Amino acid sequence: MKPLTPKLLKILTFMGLFCLVIPFSIVGIWVHAFNLGDNQAERVSIFNNYFPDFLHGIYSTTLLSLAFCVIAIILSIICLKVSGKLWKILNIAILVISISLFLLNLISMM
Numbered sequence: 001m002k003p004l005t006p007k008l009l010k011i012l013t014f015m016g017l018f019c020l021v022i023p024f025s026i027v028g029i030w031v032h033a034f035n036l037g038d039n040q041a042e043r044v045s046i047f048n049n050y051f052p053d054f055l056h057g058i059y060s061t062t063l064l065s066l067a068f069c070v071i072a073i074i075l076s077i078i079c080l081k082v083s084g085k086l087w088k089i090l091n092i093a094i095l096v097i098s099i100s101l102f103l104l105n106l107i108s109m110m
Helices: 006-036 040-049 060-081 085-108
Strands: none
Touching: 006 040, 006 060, 006 085, 060 085
């Protein structure tokens, strides 16, 4: 197996950032739907309208968000090896935000 080159580590960092955007946008959509609706049923209906039918299950978007958080966590841990202060800060930020969103989603499932 080839060692990871700095260029590949930087590409993986951006992939981790992209994987973080998906759960972050799901939370953003929920906040937006929460502000639009008057009661919980209306808020859930507004939230579900933003997604295709196969993601209308009770935990579908949460599981999708958890999966992308895990991928972002793994990629950012791998990419902590990249040299450069800016890249390390970016990977640490991705790691912290991914873990926070992961825990938020886990708590919301309880």
